[in-house]
Amino acid sequence: MEMVTTAGLTRRFGKLTAVKPLTVDLPAGKVIGLVGPNGSGKSTLIRMLLGLMRPSAGDATVLGAPISAPQRYLGRVGALVENPAFVPGLSARANLMSLARLRGLPNTRVDAVLHTVGLTGRDREPVKRYSLGMKQRLGIAAALLPDPALLILDEPTNGLDPSGIVEIRSLLAQLGTAGRTVLVSSHLLSEIEAICEHLVVIRFGELLYSGPITGLLTSAGQHVDLRAEHDADTLRLVQTLQAQGWQVASNTDGEVRVSAGAQDAAPINRAAHAAGITLRSLSVARDSLEDVFLAMTGDTDQQLMAGRATEARQGAL
Incomplete structure (x- = not known):
């Protein structure tokens, strides 16, 4: 029932x-x-x-x-x-x-x-x-x-x-x-x-x-999380991987996240090495349920407010 x-x-x-x-x-x-x-x-x-x-x-x-x-x-x-x-x-x-x-x-x-x-x-x-x-x-x-x-x-x-x-x-x-x-x-x-x-x-x-x-x-994807050994290399690491065509994001803690699967872990490591960047860590993980949820609903309050404002404007038409 x-x-x-x-x-x-x-x-x-x-x-x-x-x-x-x-x-x-x-x-x-x-x-x-x-x-x-x-x-x-x-x-x-x-x-x-x-x-x-x-x-x-x-x-x-x-x-x-x-x-x-x-x-x-x-x-x-x-x-x-x-x-x-x-x-x-x-x-x-x-x-x-x-x-x-x-x-x-x-x-x-x-x-x-x-x-x-x-x-x-x-x-x-x-x-x-x-x-x-x-x-x-x-x-x-x-x-x-x-x-x-x-x-x-x-x-x-x-x-x-x-x-x-x-x-x-x-x-x-x-x-x-x-x-x-x-x-x-x-x-x-x-x-x-x-x-x-x-x-x-x-x-x-x-x-x-x-x-x-x-x-x-079932809609969850995979990502590769990595950190440069030296925080000063984080920005260069992001730029290097983006130049290789990967979708990359980083946070204020120095963690770099690449939207990629396990098969990309070795190429990512090689790309960092070729740029003279030593990695402190590299791991492959599946997106969490919260990652999927945020992808569906919006990641930030600004996105949500913009979406609600759009709804209000459409309702006024």
């Missing part, structure tokens, strides 16, 4: 189309990454699925029910959208007990979700003492209270420090092994690459890819 289906789902804000006609199916029982640059319509899509925003056109179903009747499925959906809100002076347990009573859920669910998110033993402390990462875990606990068939998390690591990101990643990996369907949105693929089986990639509301991560990796 498909957990979510959309058919031409569209959302416009004036002349800007935040979600273009989107037709996609999300499978059950998997951790699904909804990824794309900031401003690509991920949160807008999630709000339509949760009945918080009406589509401009098209339709969708969640757990087999239409999004025009969210009351038919929201009882089986848990969601964390933006920063969770709790009463700061109350303990985590008291906050969750209040939410459980409001939803007519048994108190045993509070103990269960506190254990799941790893807050047992800290649950009687006031929420105002919690770190941001702990508050995010508490927000996920609140979303898990109804024991949902579908859990939707919108940018769960947004604003967290590195340790908080690691905490939430670990929790999401744990939730993924429990058999429920989890939809996680992010603008950084590295946050969810290790835990997601299925990816949906959108850019400015347009679907670029939907399917298993392994399917996206």
Whole structure:
């Protein structure tokens, strides 16, 4: 069974189309990454699925029910959208007990979700003492209270420090092994690459890819990474290889990347040697999933802003 289906789902804000006609199916029982640059319509899509925003056109179903009747499925959906809100002076347990009573859920669910998110033993402390990462875990606990068939998390690591990101990643990996369907949105693929089986990639509301991560990796290429022994030779190394016809890029750390495969490693080494440049290192690697993602969506904020500006101009015509 498909957990979510959309058919031409569209959302416009004036002349800007935040979600273009989107037709996609999300499978059950998997951790699904909804990824794309900031401003690509991920949160807008999630709000339509949760009945918080009406589509401009098209339709969708969640757990087999239409999004025009969210009351038919929201009882089986848990969601964390933006920063969770709790009463700061109350303990985590008291906050969750209040939410459980409001939803007519048994108190045993509070103990269960506190254990799941790893807050047992800290649950009687006031929420105002919690770190941001702990508050995010508490927000996920609140979303898990109804024991949902579908859990939707919108940018769960947004604003967290590195340790908080690691905490939430670990929790999401744990939730993924429990058999429920989890939809996680992010603008950084590295946050969810290790835990997601299925990816949906959108850019400015347009679907670029939907399917298993392994399917996206089939488009990955290879590259050769190398460094000159002396940093002063880096620019000359780049120029030498470009003159030989290779596509070359370098970063501020002195690493030089050549878009080439394993068969080109020896010729690259010989070209550097012929130019009088000794290499400190040379290695061949396959492009990562993040490399593929950035190639699809844009490498820099400037590229993304330019793309969005083009979209806005076209919408105004």
